[in-house]
Amino acid sequence: MCGIAGLFHVSVPKPVDPARVKAMTDMLVHRGPDGSGIWTGPGIGFGHRRLSIIDLAGGAQPMLTPDQRAAITYNGEIYNFREVRLELQAKGHSFRTESDTEVILAAWREWGPDCLSRLHGMFAFALYDAAADALFLARDRLGVKPLYYAELPDGALVFASELKGLLAHPRLRRTVSPEAVDDYLAFGYVPDDACIVAGVRKLAAGQYLLLQRGRGVGPPVRWWDVDFSHPVSGKPNALAEELTEIMRTAVRSRMVADVPLGAFLSGGVDSSSVVALMAEASRSAVETCSIGFDEADHDETGYASLVADRFATRHRARTVAAADFGLIDTLADAFDEPFADASALATYRVSELAREKVTVALSGDGADEAFAGYRRYRLFAAEERARGLLPGDVGRALGRLGDLYPKLDWAPRFLRARTTLQALGKSSGEAYAEAVGVTPPALRSRLYGPALLKALQGHRAEERYVKTMAEAPAKDPLSRAQYADLKIWLPGDILTKVDRTSMAVGLEAREPLLDHRLVEFAARLPANMRLRGGSGKWLMKRAMRRYLPEDILHRRKMGFVTPISAWFRGPLASEAAAIARSSALSELGWFDAAAISRLAADHRAGKADHGRLLWQLLMLDKSLQRLFGLGASSGYMAAAK
Structure with missing residues (x-):
């Protein structure tokens, strides 16, 4: 996995200062600690930070074609790149490296934007075609990898894997978006079609943007979508067999790496299914890890150990304090935009634990959205x-x-x-x-x-x-809700959380249960094969019966639960009050300080549970401090520490 950044002068090819591109790229060093590269051409500049996973010696970026007519900076993994490479070789293309990056360049030369439909994986990349004098930005189908972009006052377009990369450019205007503030407080994250910095955009999942010099910045183009409107018929056992094979293929394709690889294991049906299929495909014991909590009500390590023993994995578990306040500032730095899914604390800790042994970790994310598990x-x-x-x-x-x-x-x-x-x-x-x-x-x-x-x-x-x-x-309400979650909740919350926390520690997270073929298969199922008898993921659980015991398949879903309501009645109680009277929120002038004070007081007194909202306000305050220089940062959180 990597970090990318760059600049393109849309109107005329003005000179690009490599130092400016480097400054943007250096903000992403955590995403790529193994190397860096800068390339500039007429009116174009690319930067890259590399986390080496495939072709450790030959995959340096930005990468150019031998004739220097195309260049790419790329973040992600193409799991079928060897098959695409063979197809391209049959068409006369030759290759100098063993990397998937070079395959994307050749695929562009052969098929143009249509190359995206041939790529199976997670990616966000920028490709410059000198012959067309055009910049091509693209993002994977489900939005596993992020890509921000913005237009500068001088007409240039800047892009980066994270917002902090854009903010390194001195000409980017920093203004708070009121709509994004409302979006964030509504959902706990800023959705993909918004950004806390007004004027900054995110390329949405399954979209590309093609910019030809002199033609301005047009709207993105959707190149992939998931269709729930054509349910298939079939017997449950046959469909379960088909699903098992799709899952098996998805897991095995994500086990290809030239570095140590493992898996997150919570003991839930999703991560347990991934580990079961990894163990089936692996000649050696799978590296697994899990995080437990010092509060029994929130601890899943017993279930994780049960699965680890069943598949003889090399399992490591670590207990962390539920009141993990030391991470709050770390997470605010990692996410840039306000982000209020408190399970990010545990996701960061399990990523940190995994990184001690492996560079790549498979996760179980995506099954809840695809198979109606929530x-x-x-x-x-x-x-x-x-x-x-x-x-x-x-x-x-x-x-x-x-x-x-x-x-x-x-x-x-x-x-x-x-x-x-x-x-x-x-x-x-x-x-x-x-x-x-x-x-x-x-x-x-x-x-x-x-x-x-x-x-x-x-x-x-x-x-x-x-x-x-x-x-x-x-055609049915359940499918409409799932479709909306795949478009809004999944990239905005789940995938943002996993990307930022794993990348913060230099770990590549892979999501086999978000293989687009698996998501498309789930969308074609009748609704009652996703949700039946009050049980979500019905067909998936049926498919996994041969691998997992009943107490794993049908246990109560827990997830990473963080007791934030208790925090704001205990060690964070003073911080809730501080938000109202002397914070970035107060300086912004958009909030009713008295209303926030009443809300915090009612929560401390036990008259109402406003824990999640107080957490939202705290993380919004942190973001406003960092991005816009609002509020007094000195001494903040001192009481909790």
Whole structure:
């Protein structure tokens, strides 16, 4: 894995200062500690930081074709590069290295933008074609690898793997985006179609951007999408066999590396499935690692040890303190943009542990989105069944009734919940958008001051989900929700978390359960083969029965749980109050300090649980300090340390 950065003068080929490209690239040294390179041409400059994985001696970048007519800086792994290489050799192309980078260059020369459909893997790259005087930026199908870009006042376009790379350019304007602030507080992350720095964009998953000199910056082009609208028919056993083979292929293709390789193992069905298939394919014991917590309610190491013993892995486990405050500033530095998924603390620690022995680690991320594993899918499906039985005016009445939180002992259990009743008063898309979010609109609006409300101009973060679900290529509500999560939640939260935490310690994380062929297969399944009888990942669990015991397949999902509510009633209580009175949020002038103080006081007193929102505000404050120089950073978090 690597870090990339660069600059392209869109209008005319002005000279590019290599030192400026180097400054951007040096901000990404953590992504590529093994080497660096800079290349410049007329109106173009590429930078690269390398983490050596394949062809350790011959894969240096930026890489040029022998005739110097094309250049590339690339972050990622192409798992089928040897097959594509053979196809290109049959067409007359020759190769000087054993790297996948050179294969991308040749594939571009042969097929142009259509080369992307032939590449199986995770990637974000910039390619310059001298003959066309054009820059080509591309991102993989699911958004495993990130790519930021922005236009400068002088008309140049800059790009980088992380926001900090762009910010190293002195001409990039730093202005806080009010819409991104609302998006972040709604979801706990800034989605792919937004950025906390106004004017900065992220190339979305499955998109490319082709810039020809003199023609300006046009809109990105979508080159891949997932289609839920054509479910297949088939017997469960046959489909389970097909799924097993797809998973087996995905895992084995990601075990190719010229450096030590291992896996994260939590003991859940996803990571356990990956480890089982790795053990099946490996001639030696698989390196696995897991993180445990000093609080039993949050510890999964017993399950991980059970799986490790079953497959005779070389397993290492480490117990860390649930109150891991020392990482808060480290994570703020790693993410740049505000990021409030508190499981990032544990993900960082397990990446740190893995890096002690390996350079590449396979993870189990992606199965929950592809096969409907989250609890929210089950609740949403139940709500949708109820919504389908209720006339619109009855649903709206129940929604208003939910605001009063009535005692409905006569109703089915799921209808007793206040949030369920409120959801029935909304459209399907509106209800799911709030279910997947962190802070609902009503609570956010209580915190916003007049200046932010005016700047938002009616912007509402949840509309992104409503629109995406309405436009989804899907025929049923569950599939529409999954489609939206694959487009918004997966790249915005899960993949951002894994990329930044693993790259912060120089570890390459690979996600076999996000192989696009596996995701496409899952999308073609009837909804009842993803979610059945209240159980998500139904067909996947059926496929894995030959490998995993029942107590792993059907145990309660835990994940990395961080007790942030308890933190803000204990060691972080003073920090919650500090956010309101003397922080970057206060200096920004967009928030009602009195409202934040009341919220923090109610939480400390146990009158309400605002732990997640307080964590959001803390991480937003950290980001604003770092990116915009707001607030007093000296002494901050002193009480927690």
